Amino acid sequence: MKDTAEIRPGEELNAENLQFFLRQNLGVKTDEIKILQFPAGSSNLTYLVKISAEEYVLRRPPFGNTVVSAHDMKREFDVLSKLSTVYQPAPKPLIFCGDETVIGSEFYLMERRTGLIIRGAAPKILENSPELQRKVCASFIGNLAELHALDYEKIGLGRLGKPEGYARRQVEGWTKRYFNAKTDEHPELETAIEWLDRNVPPKNDGAALIHNDYKFDNVMLNPENMSEIVAVLDWEMTTVGEPLMDLGSSLAYWMSKESGEHLLNMPFNPRVLMENIARDELVEMYENASGRNVSDILFYYVYGTFKLAVIAQQIYARFVKGYTRDKRFAAFNHFVEALGLIAATSIERGKI
Numbered sequence: 001m002k003d004t005a006e007i008r009p010g011e012e013l014n015a016e017n018l019q020f021f022l023r024q025n026l027g028v029k030t031d032e033i034k035i036l037q038f039p040a041g042s043s044n045l046t047y048l049v050k051i052s053a054e055e056y057v058l059r060r061p062p063f064g065n066t067v068v069s070a071h072d073m074k075r076e077f078d079v080l081s082k083l084s085t086v087y088q089p090a091p092k093p094l095i096f097c098g099d100e101t102v103i104g105s106e107f108y109l110m111e112r113r114t115g116l117i118i119r120g121a122a123p124k125i126l127e128n129s130p131e132l133q134r135k136v137c138a139s140f141i142g143n144l145a146e147l148h149a150l151d152y153e154k155i156g157l158g159r160l161g162k163p164e165g166y167a168r169r170q171v172e173g174w175t176k177r178y179f180n181a182k183t184d185e186h187p188e189l190e191t192a193i194e195w196l197d198r199n200v201p202p203k204n205d206g207a208a209l210i211h212n213d214y215k216f217d218n219v220m221l222n223p224e225n226m227s228e229i230v231a232v233l234d235w236e237m238t239t240v241g242e243p244l245m246d247l248g249s250s251l252a253y254w255m256s257k258e259s260g261e262h263l264l265n266m267p268f269n270p271r272v273l274m275e276n277i278a279r280d281e282l283v284e285m286y287e288n289a290s291g292r293n294v295s296d297i298l299f300y301y302v303y304g305t306f307k308l309a310v311i312a313q314q315i316y317a318r319f320v321k322g323y324t325r326d327k328r329f330a331a332f333n334h335f336v337e338a339l340g341l342i343a344a345t346s347i348e349r350g351k352i
Helices: 015-026 073-083 130-148 166-181 187-198 243-253 271-276 279-290 297-320 332-349
Strands: 033-038 045-051 054-060 093-097 107-111 208-210 219-222 225-232 239-241
Touching: 015 033, 015 045, 015 093, 054 073, 073 093, 073 107, 130 208, 130 219, 130 225, 130 243, 130 271, 130 279, 166 187, 166 243, 166 297, 187 297, 187 332, 208 243, 239 243, 243 279, 243 297, 297 332
Parallel strands: none
Antiparallel strands: 033 045, 045 054, 054 107, 093 107, 208 239, 219 225
């Protein structure tokens, strides 16, 4: 399946300006430039820039962006500049542009990695092999634990975040974002917000560099060996914080059979993996790979589900206000409602 498409209406780039910028700053000597879009993302916009035989990836904020801190291209560029030197799955960034007159926003260009990104339906070899399914999941979780084990101070990312009080700030920050973007009533989600506020763990299990949106949709695999991770993408929310907040966000994307067909068919993770490997098995894999205490995992899972609902709400609000015409987002209010129910149900049952 092709991973690029023609650019969606309203999300075009100024090709002439971009071409001039690349000539001046990247030494591009040809007039032959083609721009396509990676259509699967739902936050920052990502484009394929083809210059003769060379291919690059361009990242820019979404149109109608109102949360500047969540789409800081310079911050993302700086993180990858340091991280890519010590963490192989992080793509290498090449050039940053803060001049918004070039394409209408700041942006950066990075190397293109090629591999397999699984969205929903999986290759037959994975569908038919329980052994491979477990290996792929172990690799997925092990890679997250590897990220959390990096010495972020040593690679120059010590000032990226403030780990002290991180969980409390995140609950309060995402709560504020939700109410700022609110369009409909979602009582179950607001019940989860109140529970989170009352149940922030009194202490954390150390600080780590965290991705904050780690799911299969953001992981590129080697098609010849699906237990090998070629790249991890979308580093826009990376910070220094609590590693279990990162794991909780990943678990939020991991739907179970009782979530229903709509959520199981969302393209975040391969459905066959979600149907055959439970969330608590992923937690056990992480515990074994990282050696961390996971006793408060219910809080982190509910937090991740709540955060995912807020992200969906922000995207839906942009659609309602006409900042994006991407039809995928027209029903995201139902997604917010479903996630609120999942969070409230987990709280009631006392388990993930």
